[in-house]
Amino acid sequence: MFDVKNLQVAYGQSVVIPDLTFSAAEGEIVGIVGRNGMGKTTLFRSLIGMIPTVSGKVTVGTSEITHKPSYKRVAEGVAFVPQGRMIFPYLTVYENLISGVKGSVNEEDVNEIYALFPVLRDMKGRKGGNLSGGQQQQLAIGRALMTKPRVLLLDEPTEGIQPSIIKDISRSLREIRDLKKLTIIVSEQVLSFVLDTCDRIAVIDKGKLIREDKRESVDASKIKAMLSV
Amino acid sequence: MQGAAETLFFLSAPLSFCSARPSGALTLPHIQLSPPMESYSWEDLQNIFLMQGFAGISLFSVLLLMGLGLAVIFGQMGVINMAHGEFMALGAYTVYLCSTLTAEYAPSFGPYYFVVAIFIAFIVCALVGAAVEWLMIRRLYHRPLDTLLATWGLSLIMQQTFRSTFGAREVTPTLPEWLMGSYSPKEGLDIPINGMFVLGLAIAVSFALLLFMYKSSFGLRLRATVQNRKMSGAVGINTNSVDRLAFALGCGIAGIAGAAFTTIGSTGPDSGSRYIVDAFLVVVFGGAASLMGSLASAFGIAQAQSILEFFLEGTKGKVATLLVIVVALMIRPQGLFPSKVRAH
Known part of the structure; x- marks a missing residue:
């Protein structure tokens, strides 16, 4: 469903991801874990087109998106929830949700997001920048879902979120996957979240995939050791 | 020195008969406009404030239209468009051209051409704006100082093009009869129709x-x-087309400002450049991203200039207005109407 082959990403002369290959099946949740600075955010930003790809191939279904601009990747069914949420601070919650919708807005889609995250309905007229971190995270996920994606990329969704809400986010992601048969790829440092949420866990180190396990067979202590500095 | 009554007699002429200076204040040759305050009666002062208030409203309207266009281009997009004044002049010249063509080929359309000319001015300026964005601005979005230089160069090119095409002398379109004259609600007070x-x-x-x-x-x-x-692209927005449309919209509104300008003054190749500083003042003082701020600041600046210039003479009036703005921006650097949110 979502395939990344021999991906190379660099900032000028500095190669951050030298050669990365992985894939995710339809309806699968893949967790990508790794220490800070190992290339997780660079990988996600290149997958959505914020950073150009040097070489390799990225495909969604049968469509190649390797060198397409971000908005065309979204049209191909890729949605992105970035690290730090990056919601539009001066737009209302409702405007944030519909910001990426092409043509007329289907209010049923908006209500579906409100059903997933009821707090957004209560705050629909409030500016995005005035929400708490957890509310912003729900808004960022809702905004991504409004584009009707086939693949959802989430970069460190638990960053700066209180533990009780982390559980809610994990539950929501699994619900969304079950409801929409979405492929979800999530990068994380919080191992408990990854173990709760993901079907498969991949460890990234210096831009390379060094380990891949199914959740049932994962050795948490080994991954924990890889995550420690 | 002229008495206040004589001054008011000249001031009571409709605005279209007086030449509007770049600032929009009235200039009456050979007449000292600032006799001592004590020489004015209470009624004189009332009329002066009303007349200058209406003169200020004409200036406010042009500044507001200029400011709105710039609020989109500079306030929203962050592009320092030094050629914004020339887009205003392009709008004014478009109206002049429409006036000339109407007089020559369709004189019976004379009473109505002006309204159509406003739309044409908008479309012409928007199209030229879109072309400028595509050819030049889109390559400079991450280089604001280069944008400033490039658009300044563009303003010089446009000025010379106007000079080569229309000549160095100022031109005035023939305004329809219904835009001429004034409305007199009471003696000594004339409200110019063009201003309204x-x-x-x-x-x-x-x-x-x-x-x-x-x-x-x-x-x-x-x-x-x-x-x-970047995030806009990542939610599916084609930011390149948004940029082009926004720049075209801002330039189109400058074209409408130019059309409005033809009703209160004559147009020369450098007419637009005389308004560019005031237009930036409107946007910065109002709060760069706020359209309501542009409205409030255009009104304040226009009225302050118009009334102060009557009592203090042109330059002193301008200096006083600028001083107030400088002090206000020192106290409130984010402008009159900044947006407030909890986090970015």
């Missing part, structure tokens, strides 16, 4: 722009792009 028309136009454009920005999907995409360009 320009005010109505400015208000209509302001409302249309507010609706466009806050009720249309394009307005939403523009506001999102302004707040976070």
